[in-house]
Amino acid sequence: MLQLRDSNGPAAVIRRADYSAPAFWIDSVHLTFDLDPAKTRVLNKMTLRRNPDVSVQPLRLDGEALNLARVLVNGQGASFKLDGGKLVLENLPLEGTFELEIFTTCEPLKNTSLSGLYVSNDSFFTQCEAEGFRRITYFLDRPDVMANYTVTLRADQQKYPVLLSNGNLMDSGALGGVGNEGRHFATWVDPHKKPCYLFALVAGQLVCREQRITSRAGKEHLLQVYVRPGDMDKTEHAMHSLMASVVWDEARFGLALDLERFMIVATSDFNMGAMENKGLNIFNTKYVLANQATATDADFSNIESVVGHEYFHNWTGNRITCRDWCQLSLKEGLTVFRDQEFSMDLCADASARAVKRIEDVRVLRTAQFPEDAGPMAHPVRPDSYIEINNFYTVTIYEKGAEVVRMMQTLATEGASDPSGRAGFAKGITLYFARHDGHAVTCDDFAQSIADANPDSALARLLPQFKRWYSQAGTPRLRARGSYDAAAQTYTLNLRQSCAATPGQEAKEPFVIPVSLGLVGSSGADLPLQLQDGSTSSHGSHLLVMTQADESITFVNVAEEPVPSILRGFSAPVLLDFDYSDAQLLTLLAFDPDPFNRWEAGQRLALRSAIQLIASDALLTGATPLNDAYIEAMRSVLRHPALDAAFKELVLTLPSETYIAEQLEVVDPQRIHAVREAMRAQLASALAADWQWAFEAHAPNGAYRPDTVSSGRRALTGLALTQLCLAARDSGDPSTGSGQAGLWPGKAYQRFKDADNMTDRFNALNALVNSGHALATPALAQFHTLFKNEELVLDKWFALQAGSCDRGGQVLPAVRQLLKHPDFNLRNPNRARSVIFSYCSANPGAFHRADAAGYVFWSERVLELDRINPQVAARLARALDRWKKLAEPYRSSARQAIERVADKPELSNDVREVVSRALAD
16 A cells, blocks of 8 residues: 655555444534635534444544634533644543534635635635535534534625525525624525535625426425526526426436425536535536537537536435445446436437447546556545545546446346336335435445345346446456357357456456347347247347356357447446457448447447557558448448437547557557548548538527537538548649538638537637648637637637647647636636646647656646645546556656656645556
8 A cells, every 4th residue: 555645744544444433423513604705704513422332532523724713512611632633622521412612714715725615706615525624614524424504604795695505595684783784694504414525605796597396296496506697698508407307307216306495506616517515516617607609519418417417416425425435436426327317318319319328438438447457546436545536536437337337237127127227216216215314335225226126137146246346447358259050059258357456466257247139241130049048039138247257159040140249338348359340340330239330430440540550651641441441431421310420429530548548558649640640531531421411411490409409510510620631631622522622711611600609619620620721810719709708718728738739839839828818727627628638638749759748747737736736636647557658758757757756745636646656
């Protein structure tokens, strides 16, 4: 176990196995805030009692960056001591309850970490997950201590007319008395017990969109979305998303809104996407504000998903919360699964559902799989941590969601519920019947789903299935097929393994649900009959793999099939099957499973990329893609029955990051050059087809962010980018369709005339990433149009920092962007738009042979660490995979990490990341 040091000595390692219940329970909390940016006064009156199940010991309360003024026990002065950031009280009553009063002050204006109570744009906000409440008052800052809260906020009425906290507004008005002129108050009471990480307050100049709804049970609820003045016109979609979330959760799982009101508040300074504080969700503006002039289709989709996610936490996270932070995926993985299901259920048809599934898997494979293979690899339920903020990861969230999805798959008890949806819903009902109002573990959740479905595969295999919680790494599934023409049998052998990860050398077999089918030469699914006589009537068979090595044989197979394995991405594994190009082309053309159809195209492109990367061939004018692949892509593009959004996914090449993960040694510049050669070849070879796609899917009515319309815009955006690439490479306006050289001009015109941000930004992207001279005036005009729109400027910054690097020009441009008057390092969105877009999302520009990108990274990590350690730690992870790099990148990257690690004043957040990266 790594030992990290800070200014207070060795940083503590928190181990799940060491969990013990708190020595005290807190029954009620009365908080009074006198809000002042420079010095906020907090009076904390608590009712406590000893936990009879724990031996008698002192009360140790967590605190950070607080000025302590008074401590009273039952109204009397009490002795105490401060020990390593904790307030320690001894000689407390042994029986019954007692009152503890603590008076402290804090400095919200100086709180750049955005954890605890802070000021953003002259308004007060809080962020208490995971351990921010200790920056507000001394407390048992742990998720298993749940209490009732009454909160009174007092502030200048003109500066802070809106005063919000969790629960129901019980009283408000002007403050009387000398010294309170112009001040007012609001008292809020939360009817539900909650852990302190769900506490929230907001105070400022805000405006509100309201909507009243009636639940199925006939209860009326008030929904509110608060934003800064001037942003009201961008809140309609967020409100509609909230209404849809409330309706969906009650319909799908029987979980109704349990509050009189539900509030969302948007702020531009926020470390995360949003926070599910009970009844008072605080959101990054990025996931609230949208209209067609300022937000893309992706923004609309993300708002719907994140609003749903935070609302669904009202039950899966708030009503039932985590016993300890190692159980974080109990709420996050489950709620990501729920928001994914919500978004898919809102899709217009099966094709749109499949597109959503592919998009989710693409995130998992490009972000979580590398994490599983890197120095920060950890199980879905970590065994230990040093800084919990470092474990808000794609493993906890996205892989955690896949674990829940597999539970649903395995909860089926018969043909009447092949998807497991009904069985899983029964499990959710039992989960709440058992644990509502408690802090529990991942084991408690899994046991509930299994117990509700006693005849299911999940119930039979639960102890082994829970290895998904305890073992890190991505399992690899090696499959081999054998056809016996004489016997008309097809045998598929499957072998699973999982590579060693930090602290886990050996892995036991997982439970892996493998959905598979057999595709015939005509393109149709072949009938599936097993040797035991069982059949599958719906085209796919679910093999539940439990051993390291298993085989399955199908009989009465009239022709040699192409196996379609892992349909719908039924398990988060790496599939290794030696498909021939012909087999992949068959799946790409005919597989009834949309995921594997998309996957076949990805595999073909990846194969071509890897072959060229591994060769010694010069890349100038290279054509990595063979004629069969080009024709297959033309067929997809022209296919009359395929959804436009699906076409766009198939025709988008694997990312440079995903390609790199398939290689043992990574040369980022060669990967970039090969992928660019592939893009250029697709652009020129399909020029006439791209023109057809652009014209055939042109706007045909008023803007709508629905899945069908969004898909059409996504495909026209890709087509426009490809047409601009073709024009760049042709050098002759008469080539291709006869208009190749005209397309940059058409893109510029579309940029100027677009009636929505999606089309406008797609056109700008086409110009920037084709390197056309028209990109410069377009970027200038874009800034002029949207200089007062913070979220749109984030796009402007990110596009430039993430643009294709030609001649090493991106890094100098990024350094200039840091000096731009609109750049603000203290704002996480703006920092991410420039620094993360370059260091984390633009490998071709970041990994420079002269190491300048790594120097830039080390400078920014150290600079951010002094301001906001959480954001700095996330940036530090840009070099997680440095050991895979070829020289000279590998040595230069190590030196950059060492430069960061050598700084003695590093936060625990960053030190944990860089220490793990350097560990052998």
